[in-house]
Amino acid sequence: MYAVGLMSGTSLDGIDAALVEIDNFGKKTKIKLIEFITTSIPLDVKDEIKRACSEEQSSVDLICSLNFKLGYLFAEATKNVCNKAGITLENLDFIASHGQTIYHLPKSRDSFIPSTLQIGEPAIIAYETGVKVVSNFRVMDMASGGEGAPLVPYSEYIIYGSDEENIALQNIGGIGNVTVIPKGGDINSIFAFDTGPGNMIIDEVCQRLFKLNYDEDGKIAANGEIQNDILDDLMSHSYINAFPPKTTGREEFGQQFVDELLKKYNNKKPEDILSTVTMFTAKSIAVNYKNFIMNKVNLNKVIIGGGGAHNKTLLSYLKNELPNVSIVTQDDIGLSSDAKEAIAFVILGNETLNNNFSNVPSATGAKEKVILGNITPNPIRRV
């Protein structure tokens, strides 16, 4: 059967829609990517998302409206990917939508309790497409005491689990996150955590200093010089050395973080700053690998996914930092980096519809395995 996975990451690169053919579930899942597209988010909506994520600029009316607005964009993204593949909505069995995270609080803070908030109203998606929607995957893991992230480990286990190699899957979206799948292990042997920033700081610096959305192929960073004083300063961030399980987001490495960085180092050359934050991103990944992964398993292979897989400078920095490990991109091994997360949510949605668990407690810190997400029926009964 056909399903569409929808993902809109913290990097605000656009709405990823993956149309896949999926059959069976659990370890017997058969999945094939049919089509993938990224639908860009209009600038005014992107601005609304940034404001909705900000403790200072957000408000209930903005969040209420934006939840519906994103629902319409997610429905449009679904239609776009189906159109491109020549498949009608009637042939779609379900849509699995991650939504747009606007806040994620893995630990209590003052009077606020651990919680997470993804928006992009599933009722709008279901009504506009006439297809049932599985959504809001993170909340149930948090209900069970987990951090609600990362959720990709389950799908990575389904797709990449190997009897021969210890594999790390490094996703570089807005945030960097890693899943370690020891060879021949069952799902309980998997562990995963957020390594720290992915493209978030790089993109924000690019926008501030070069008026570009991102550093294409890492070309600008390749021409700068790494500033060790800034790098040391950045590497002292408490998140880098914190023990997993741990998750992070825009509230830690977003606009405010870059504001302070650029204010403090306003005497430095723009391309040097970009090289340095690119190195910081690579090194934050490498340090986490050395401290929390390579001390446990003999790592054979790292597979890089997400938008950051296209940043050649970031990859070369990372290879230098981890000289004894084979580092390849998902595209190198014939899989789409860009579609990875959108495909992951189809796998999770499929488990929910089959009444099966799909969180990985060793990755999220949850007390137990739970069925994730909720189901919005197709609201219009077909006679």
Place this chain on the structure above:
Amino acid sequence: MYAVGLMSGTSLDGIDAALVEIDNFGKKTKIKLIEFITTSIPLDVKDEIKRACSEEQSSVDLICSLNFKLGYLFAEATKNVCNKAGITLENLDFIASHGQTIYHLPKSRDSFIPSTLQIGEPAIIAYETGVKVVSNFRVMDMASGGEGAPLVPYSEYIIYGSDEENIALQNIGGIGNVTVIPKGGDINSIFAFDTGPGNMIIDEVCQRLFKLNYDEDGKIAANGEIQNDILDDLMSHSYINAFPPKTTGREEFGQQFVDELLKKYNNKKPEDILSTVTMFTAKSIAVNYKNFIMNKVNLNKVIIGGGGAHNKTLLSYLKNELPNVSIVTQDDIGLSSDAKEAIAFVILGNETLNNNFSNVPSATGAKEKVILGNITPNPIRRV
């Protein structure tokens, strides 16, 4: 089978939980109230809800945390009502949760699109109780172009529909809303709308001027004198004479409204102000009946439900304004006023689980009938 309906209204009186026995669905629905309780909301959470509803004071971190916090309170309310009835959670088939409305925007405003936002995370309710949850009923009606309210007409049609009398069901919660069920009609003949303020202004005035949560039995208002200058001023509010379908909320008759009222009339006696806003509430209902109901049907009976049914002064004012109509409370006819809305959501949740429509397009303005809400499975498979 057993189900619990949960409702937390705009008046913030507490979380209503109705435990009912329900069988079959649609016009064949058999429903019986087993137990009803209202669980009070802790003061700090009540304060957080008020802030979350305010355009000025709300923020994404507050809303994110409060969504989860209310989930825990809703789970507790469910346990409380089951405990009181001596029924274990294992015997519960489903929970239907309305949630707490924190914003409702039936029409576009500036860059904001029509939308509504109810919180009280269903994943938390489902995890804490081990029971599946149907929730988020209003959004799908809005997806179909409706105002997302009122939703009680469907359940009122199921419970009260008569072949002999034209009936109006007036709910007086924070907001007042009416459903008109013409005799012998089918569901398409029903119409409904928000009449304006319910207890919202009365309660707020009571809190400001008397440090009381509400005017018990309307005793204080009974001792004041109606001030015609204030009353005329209030009756000129554009909502009162606006044509249905129409919905309103805390954003129109909430704290800000009362702030301005008390500032403008700070030379008046407190009990006179309370009498006058009580009369305003009664008269806003009566004027809406005369303009939009009694010109269409020969109204035989008005059944009053909601907390306002206990306000004897409000009821006597209303009877004076509508002398030729029989006005009774739900309790007068042997049904619980307080439990009405919580029961209504059990009926709606039951329709959703039976894949049946339950909005009333003539009441909400929706383009068509739709299946409302989404379903959060019991996350822990019982073996």
